[in-house]
Amino acid sequence: MTPTDESTGSSLLLPLVATAIVGAAIGAAALSLALRRSQARRAALQRARLDALHTRLRSLEAQLASQQLVLQSMTTGILALDMQHRILSLNAAAERLLGITARTARGRLLPEVVRSPELHRFVEQAFDAGGTARREVTLDSATAGILFLAAEPLLDSSGRTTGVLIAADDVTAERRLESMRSDFAANVSHELRTPITNIKGYVETLLEIGVEDPSQVRHFLGVVQENAKRLARLVEDILALSSLEQRQAGARLEFEPVELESLVARVVDDLGPSADARGVRIEHRVAPRASVVGVGSLLAQALANLLQNAIQCSAANTTVRIEISAPSRDGIVIEVRDEGPGIAEKHLPRLFERFYRVDKGRTREAGGTGLGLAIVKHISLVHGGRVSVESALGRGSTFRMHLPATPPVEDRVEA
């Protein structure tokens, strides 16, 4: 090769090499750019995925929190048990109903923390039946109540049974009410039977013996009249109680300011003759301008029941005192005190129950229905108040109605 050729050759090679180098450099730069772009894209994708995960996590957390809130604020107790009867979790209502705390109960066997053979029999029965069972159980712990239990199998995400979920509802109040209702029905039937039997018996005898002997006829008719009156009193008292109960259950009452001085005077006037007949004095002292917001006719009925009992139980030449002091911040107290025989302590807690009598035969003969004090109690209750009694054998009795200064506001009607 000639130098010219060499120089020509190198002059031809150089641009080629240069082009190749530049090409390679551009290629490398392009590659690195592409690499960086794809890394950036991947990073952006990862960031987006992470953001989505965070959002999902936050929404799951919020969902979980709201489910926890619902679970915790439910009145139904919820208890989850694993296959070994170990407590997995329980809500606040279950804690209250079973008298245990989630902190100490979680992870422990149910029989270790709740001593109730009936509850354990129910759980056994639920497991034996594949997780499903329904039954009412009576707990015998200090928190004793009647629970309606419903068990369902606890399933994992693949549908396998991993335990049972028990829902517990407190039905104690409903059952007590039902038993009170059936007791009341039995008591009413019993109370009605005596006067009805008497009336029937005397009328049949009259029909048999005829009317030849006028004094005997008069006597028999007198007995019939007494029993008819007794029947009427019973029916009246039962109706009064049932209407008071409806009012307690939310029916509307028309409350207005009731001036007590004149109310007391009216009741004393009405019962004056029966007090005179027994030789009993009635004294009354009412604080000037004392008044309550309430239903005058009901308050008069309650006072009359208390006064009638006091007169009925008092001996001749004793005094029955009605006292109403000036209202305080707590309200007003209507008090009826007698100097009668008093009531033994054992009777006091049950005295205001329907048909509860201290001396069964005597008060029934005296014409009492056994509902007088129950009516007084319910009248106090519809006024947002309460009743109390203070008595001891041989020391007389003091009955009180404690009425609030203002009764439940939604029932009040502006005068």
Ligand code: ADP
């Ligand atoms: P009754 O209508 O039969 O009198 P109550 O509900 O008014 O029924 O009274 C319930 C019981 O309380 C009665 O057995 C009665 O003997 C007793 N009792 C009520 N008031 C007095 C009183 N002031 N002193 C003694 N016993 C009373």
